[in-house]
Amino acid sequence: MTITHASLVAPYGGELVNLLTPRNTLLEMTAYANTLPHIQISQRVACDLELLAVGAFSPLRGFMNRADYQSVLDTMRLADGRLFPIPITLPVASDAGLKPGMDIALRDSRNNILAMQTIEDIYPWQLEETAAKVFGKFDFKHPIIAEMEKWGRFNIAGRLQVLRLPTHLDFAELRRSPRQTRQLLASYGRKNVVAFQTRNPLHRVHEALTKRAAASVDGVLLLHPVVGMTQPGDVDHYTRVRVYKTLIDTYYEDDRSLLSLLPLAMRMAGPREAAWHAIIRRNYGANHLIVGRDHAGPGADSAGKPFYGPYDAQDLVLRHADELGVKPLPFAELVYLEAEDRYEEASKIPAGASTRKISGTQVREDYLEAGKTLPPWFSRPEVAQILADSYPPRRRRGVCLWFTGLSGAGKSTTANHIVNLLMEKGRNVTLLDGDIVRTNLSKGLGFSKADRDTNIRRIGFVAREITRHGGIVVCAAISPYLATRQDVRNSVGAGFMEIYMATPLEFVEALDVKGLYAKARRGEIKDFTGIDDPYEAPPDPEFTLTAEGTTAEANARLVVDRLVELGYVSAD
Numbered sequence: 001m002t003i004t005h006a007s008l009v010a011p012y013g014g015e016l017v018n019l020l021t022p023r024n025t026l027l028e029m030t031a032y033a034n035t036l037p038h039i040q041i042s043q044r045v046a047c048d049l050e051l052l053a054v055g056a057f058s059p060l061r062g063f064m065n066r067a068d069y070q071s072v073l074d075t076m077r078l079a080d081g082r083l084f085p086i087p088i089t090l091p092v093a094s095d096a097g098l099k100p101g102m103d104i105a106l107r108d109s110r111n112n113i114l115a116m117q118t119i120e121d122i123y124p125w126q127l128e129e130t131a132a133k134v135f136g137k138f139d140f141k142h143p144i145i146a147e148m149e150k151w152g153r154f155n156i157a158g159r160l161q162v163l164r165l166p167t168h169l170d171f172a173e174l175r176r177s178p179r180q181t182r183q184l185l186a187s188y189g190r191k192n193v194v195a196f197q198t199r200n201p202l203h204r205v206h207e208a209l210t211k212r213a214a215a216s217v218d219g220v221l222l223l224h225p226v227v228g229m230t231q232p233g234d235v236d237h238y239t240r241v242r243v244y245k246t247l248i249d250t251y252y253e254d255d256r257s258l259l260s261l262l263p264l265a266m267r268m269a270g271p272r273e274a275a276w277h278a279i280i281r282r283n284y285g286a287n288h289l290i291v292g293r294d295h296a297g298p299g300a301d302s303a304g305k306p307f308y309g310p311y312d313a314q315d316l317v318l319r320h321a322d323e324l325g326v327k328p329l330p331f332a333e334l335v336y337l338e339a340e341d342r343y344e345e346a347s348k349i350p351a352g353a354s355t356r357k358i359s360g361t362q363v364r365e366d367y368l369e370a371g372k373t374l375p376p377w378f379s380r381p382e383v384a385q386i387l388a389d390s391y392p393p394r395r396r397r398g399v400c401l402w403f404t405g406l407s408g409a410g411k412s413t414t415a416n417h418i419v420n421l422l423m424e425k426g427r428n429v430t431l432l433d434g435d436i437v438r439t440n441l442s443k444g445l446g447f448s449k450a451d452r453d454t455n456i457r458r459i460g461f462v463a464r465e466i467t468r469h470g471g472i473v474v475c476a477a478i479s480p481y482l483a484t485r486q487d488v489r490n491s492v493g494a495g496f497m498e499i500y501m502a503t504p505l506e507f508v509e510a511l512d513v514k515g516l517y518a519k520a521r522r523g524e525i526k527d528f529t530g531i532d533d534p535y536e537a538p539p540d541p542e543f544t545l546t547a548e549g550t551t552a553e554a555n556a557r558l559v560v561d562r563l564v565e566l567g568y569v570s571a572d
Contacts, residue, residue, distance in 0.1 A: 030163055033113045038105035039092060044147075046108050046166050047228040047265035048088050049115060053162040054177040056262075056283050063090040065157035066123040073133040076272065083323055084279065085272040087134065089125070090117070093152035098122060100158075113163060120158035127153075134269055141302040143232050144267050146486035150453065166263070171227075171241050174261045181260050182285035185220055188255060192219030194329060195286035197277050197295070199230040199266065200360075201243045201387060203379045205334050207251060208343035213290050213329045214256060221257040222286050223248060229265040231298060232490035239390040246382045260284070268298035270308035271316040278317055278326040291317050291328040302539055336377055364494075369394045369567065394567040398467030400492045401559065403476040404485060404538060405501030406530045407516060408508035410547030410555070414501070415476040417556030425560075425569050427472050432459050434477035447527055453484045460488030467495050472568075480529045482536040499559065500541040505530050507548045 041049070051057050059082050064072065067079040069087050076085040090106075092098060098119055106115040131138040131145045140146045168175055176184070185193050194214045198206070214221040225244055227237040241261065248259045264280065267273055273296035278289050295313035300306060317328040334343040338354040349355055358367075358378050367374050371393030374384040391397075401418065403411040412433050422429045438445070441458055445451040456479045466473040479485050489496045508530075509517045520528035527533040543562070545555045563569045 026163060029116070029161065030113060033105040033116050033163060036103050036105040036116065037097070038107050038113070039096060039098075040107050040109065040111070041090070041114070043109065044229055044265040045090060045106075046114065047263055049106065049162070050166050050263055051280070052088070052160070053115075053165060054179075056178050056264075056280050057088060058178075058283050060084060060088055062160040063117075063155070063157050064088055065121040066155075068157075069123070069125065069155060073130060076275070083275070083320060086267055086269060086276045087130065089155040090157065091125070091151040092122075092154050092156055094154055096152065096154075098156060108166060112167070114166065115163055116161045117156070118159040119156050122154055122156050124154050134267070134272060136270070136307060137301065139301045139307075140483045140486045141300070142268065142298050142307065143486075143490040144269075144298075146483050146490055149483040150457070150487065168263070170238065171261060174241070174245075174259060175263070176260045178283045178285070181222070181258075184258060184260075185222065185285040188220045188258075190218065190220050190256075192217040192288060193222050193286040194219045194288040194290060195222045195224050195277075195281035195284070195326075196290045197281070198223070198225045199234055199240075201235055201240055201383060202247055203363075203374075203383065204377070205336070205343050205357075207247060207380075209292075209331050209334055210290065211252070213288070213331065216329065217288055219288065221252070222281070222284065223257060223259045224262050224281065224284065224286075225259075226264045226266055227261045228263040231266070231268055233493035235387075236390070239386060242386050243383050246386065247380065250382065251380065266296060268296055270295065270297050271312045274313035274317050274328075275320055275324065278320075278324045278328070282324060282326045287325060288327050288329050289317065291330050293333070338377070341377070369397070392470075395570060396470055397495060397568065398470045399472045399495045399497065399563065399568050400463045400467045401472070401474045401497050401499055402463070402479070402485070402488070403474070403499045403501060404479045404541075405503060406505060406508050406535055407478055407528075408511060408513070409501035409503035410545070410552055411476040411478075411499075411501050413547075413552040414499075414545065414555045414559075415474045417553050418559055419474055421556055421560045422472055422563075422569060425564075425572070427569055429472045429474060430466050432462060432473060432475045432477075434459075437477065449481070449533075453481065456481075456484050456488060457491075460491050463488070464492045467492055478529050478535070480533065480535045482538065485538065497543065498538055498541040499543040499545060500538050501547065502537070502544050503547040507546075 052060060052062065064087055069089060071077055071079045072084055072087045076083060078084050098104065100119050100122060102119045104117055104119065105113050106117060107113055127148055128138045135142055135145060138145065194217060196210050210221050223244060225240060227241065244259050248257055274291055281289050291314045293310040294306065294308060297306060297308050314328055314330040321327050333346045335346050335349060335355045335357045337344045337349060338356055356377060363374065368387060368391045373388060403415055405411055415431060415433065419429045419431050437459055442455040445455050456477060459475050459477055463473045463475055512518060516525060516528065517531065519525045520531040529535050543559055560569065564571050
């Protein structure tokens, strides 16, 4: 691999990356790359490319070939036996026209050339196998599995030449390579470095935990938050970094703590991810890692059960600690001891002592969404203010009402009633109806599965932007496929509400105002949802309605009344 803009030594496995490309050579390589066929890589692949380039994924030196990929799935090891639990791949579509021996350019979403790759291996991969082995089960409720459904079904690998790293305009002073981070940590003069992986704002309980962990080994704290891709619905990294900076500058010792950002695309893979985090943090200079309960867990599966046990991640990192070169520092639950104004492990609290705690759900629902200030025993005042500024109460937040169901099930009619009821109550509302979108946003798309998915993801993209800026958007489209809807839900994040129009097929066929079902039955329309193309019903929608035996207005009032009850809409 050719690495530009950095001269790095990645410590794991004695790997040496030390090829500084002269500027004139770099210009020549870029000119050549501009003549090559290219693929446009996703944000996830761009994150992976950056961390490959700077040595954060050492011993990995490129996207995985077939042998490494299969070995990682089966054994959590590369083909040469070295531990690496997460597959790092470059997926492409089967019709991309690529073949071994080709040079291709890798471009980001803005069409900037980041790298060249000489294709040495093209191989298929299976979604269900990958999901079951990496995440423990095949379940579209997992956000990454839902995302993987849209990846190309082939992976490519080969010699990688990195021409430039992705550009980051935010918090440039906190973005450091592994080499830069190790050098800075060494200047602190302490033998041990404790890394803290986080994708959430820090409150006083986290402050207590991290300080205690560093003190337990007389080490330096590396506060190393992920600012690449995290769990859908997480607090945005701009807000989080403002929180981290405030805490580091005000409440941590200067000579015992370092804040540095990690442009990682998380997989939410629980135990495997914890071991991966340990490898990454070792490359950045840490020899200890705080591994919390349900580390990198995605929450509940489709059955409402956690994907992983609360201590599975701690156990896996502990089993491989010697090989990883990183010791896990597991900490049990901490609670606030009221009489002493401090946090203590729950197991060490004296009987009868007065304690307090707030769950993450309570932080979101009972405080931020309700417009209440977080209490000072729970969150530093500066942190509480940052979160209050970034996350207004529900009455000023965005909502996405996503209708799904068979053609003629009553989606559009009910959606129109909801739009009018909400506008009567003073909320700004946008309607994205399937037919209107097909005319204006998705003109030219057909009705193949690929085109349907593209149409739904376009609606989801617009819905996300409207919701992100505090508006209400009502989307009414058949959206027949579970994985695609789940991917849209993950993209929109908080405020997404699925409305399943569960009107029976027999009922909508009996009405069939447009005569579409009759044509589909006669074979005049192919791939018609509910006839010769499947409709995958949502397993856990926020609303389940039907047009049978009621009216669209009555259904609309049920939805709006619930929004009022939740605080998204004023009762007046």
